[in-house]
Amino acid sequence: METIRSHIRKAFDSLTASQRKVAKFILEDPSRIALLSAKEVGAFTGTSETTVIRFSVVIGFTGYGMLQKEIHNALLEERKSSNPISRLGTTAASDPTDAAAYIAHRTSLNAANVERTLAELSPAALEQAVELIRSASHIAVIGLRASFAPAHWLTYSLNILRGNATLYHGGMEDGNYMLSRIQPGWLVIAISFPRYMRETHEFVKEAKRRSAQVIAITDDALSPLALLADQLLKVEIESGQPVTLQGMPAVFALLNTLTGFLTVRDHRQVQQRLDQEQALGERSFYFVNPIDEG
DSSP states (O other): OHHHHHHHHHHGGGSOHHHHHHHHHHHHOGGGGGGOOHHHHHHHHTSOHHHHHHHHHHTTOSSHHHHHHHHHHHHHHHHHHOOOOOOOOOOOOOOTTOHHHHHHHHHHHHHHHHHHHHHHOOHHHHHHHHHHHHHOSEEEEEEOGGGHHHHHHHHHHHHHHTOOEEEEOOTTSOHHHHHHHOOTTEEEEEEOOSSOOHHHHHHHHHHHHTTOEEEEEESOTTSTTGGGOSEEEEOOOOTTOOIIIIIHHHHHHHHHHHHHHHHHHTHHHHHHHHHHHHHHHHHSSSOOOGGGOO
16 A cells, blocks of 8 residues: 555645545545445545546556556555554543543553554555665654654664764754755655644755655655655554644654664664664763762
């Protein structure tokens, strides 16, 4: 499905309003396409059979039949290769007057978001994201407001695992200077959730203009950031819930999966860097033995 999602994202700006309805219908639940004719998709989306067929051609297929077949095959492959984590329990009813029940409800929602994010994470998307990281000459990470904490953690982790990662802080930092350094071979990893920050979007647009590759980590395949991305990693968050309240565990679960996959791919080099980091820490100001304090 990742290839099909990529086709839709790249063609989205050139789609008509009616064709965008078809695109959203497919992205929301691609499994329905395997069972529906072009005429039925047109009826569900309030468009027409002709619109569905033209949409299929615009995004790179010979017709709806080919699109339907590709989606069917992609879904079969994802089912074969997926390894979702086990169910973490059903959602408890929320009772704001009972602190314990309310916290249990919040915890179960967080667990559900983590489960959905990892279950829906495409192996192909993860593979492509890791390869972009491995091949980049330098990595710029941007995440503002609620996205700053995961962006900071990711930058720190990437510098341990491979080096040459820089975090853009926004605010008083000179964004123009960082953008002036970006050139072909760079990778930008951008993290953004509603309400989407214009500064993040504009930073990524300029980085793309400078021929950088982009990995987007966001909640919607049709978000402003996702439409600019070379590779999308989607975080599944319950509709209407702000990421700061319900989404952070899922965000960090995705980032941990990404860095874990990178560690496996470059195990020897990563171990060497970890050994060097440990040795440096023992010779410098990083660590203090409790018996030496005071």
